[in-house]
Amino acid sequence: MAIDLAAFAQERGWQYLATAPPPTIEGAVFGALLDAVVTDNVVASGPIPFEVGNVAGQVGGTRTEKFGKVTVTMRRRTSARSDHGYVGIRLPRALPHFVVDAHANGSSLPIPLDRKQRVSLEGDFDEHFALYAPAGYERDALYLFTPDVMALLIDETGDLDVEVVGDRLTIYSPHLFDLRDPAVWERLEQIVRVLGAKAIDQAENYSDPRAAGTDSNVAPAGRRLDQGFLSRRGVWWSLVLLVAILIVSLVITIAGIFGSFALGMM
Structure with a gap:
């Protein structure tokens, strides 16, 4: 039986919006889409608050960099479009920008990541995912993506991409979620309970010594991966x-x- 999302959210004290603006994060998906719109947006409260929705937009984006005293902002738009289902979980503190790209769904990110940022991990993790970390943050990736976290990723999100950027963990599907299907909700809530709880624990104890004297928990070099023309x-x-x-x-x-x-x- 199909779920009535508005009623489903209301019964649980959650918020439902048929359309909403995308989250304001510079990630490998949201940061690579222009004029993006979120549909079927559900913001859920509970022990681990989370947000679910579908996002679609035009591939492109904006990036600002400083070269000495010169600040340069580049904005680029393509004719391609990309859409994704997503579930986002708020973390207790900001972390470096990491992406776990699932081999099972092919090349599903809107803009490819620079392969020089790929980090190899122990065991058979590399057979399932490609892990990307900013240059100089390889040891941080090993600290956060421990063997037990890797095992959870294989078990729970083997066909989905996972991203950590700022104080947010986001899991992406290369296809829109059918959020009126009860089975989809069962899986998403399982991911939140298991992977979300573990990610929150890992984030609690993380600190970036390179961030001393900055206004963030993460130094500028770790805040954004290099991604194609961005x-x-x-x-x-x-x-x-x-x-x-x-x-x-x-x-x-x-x-x-x-x-x-x-x-x-x-």
């Missing part, structure tokens, strides 16, 4: 291209001025 390198090349265009434009303008001056002297 990588730091992509922003750098955009800056180089912009400078080259300005130089060419300046040369053309100067040449035009001198050309006009020469004609006037004839």
Whole structure:
């Protein structure tokens, strides 16, 4: 029997919205979608509060980087669209940006991650997932993704992608969730109970010594993975291209001025 989501949420004291804006996080999915809209959004209270929904948007995004005293913001849009089901869990503190990309669902992230950030773990974990961590945060990944956490990921989210960014753990499906199917809810609540509880425990004791003197629990270098054209390198090349265009434009303008001056002297 199909679930009436509005009634389902009301009975449990949860919030339901037919449409909602996406969470404001710079992640591998939400940070790579423009004009995104969330549908069937359920915000659930309880021992482990969580949020469920479906998100769809146009592949693209924005990234801002500082190069010395120069701040560069790059915004890029493509014609491709991407949609995902997701469940998000709030963590007690911010963590570095990690992505666990499931092999079982193929390449489902909107924009590929830079392969240089891949971290290999013990056992057969690499056969099921690709783990990505920012450069310099490989040991942090080993601290957080312990063998028991890896076993939970294999058992509970083997066909789903998992992301930690800021103080949020998000599990993504490469397809929209059928949130009117009771079996889907059974699985999502199981993931929240098991994986959510473990992630909260792991986050409680984490600290980033590189963050000393900053306004966050994580240093800037660990806050965002490099992702395709939204990588730091992509922003750098955009800056180089912009400078080259300005130089060419300046040369053309100067040449035009001198050309006009020469004609006037004839």
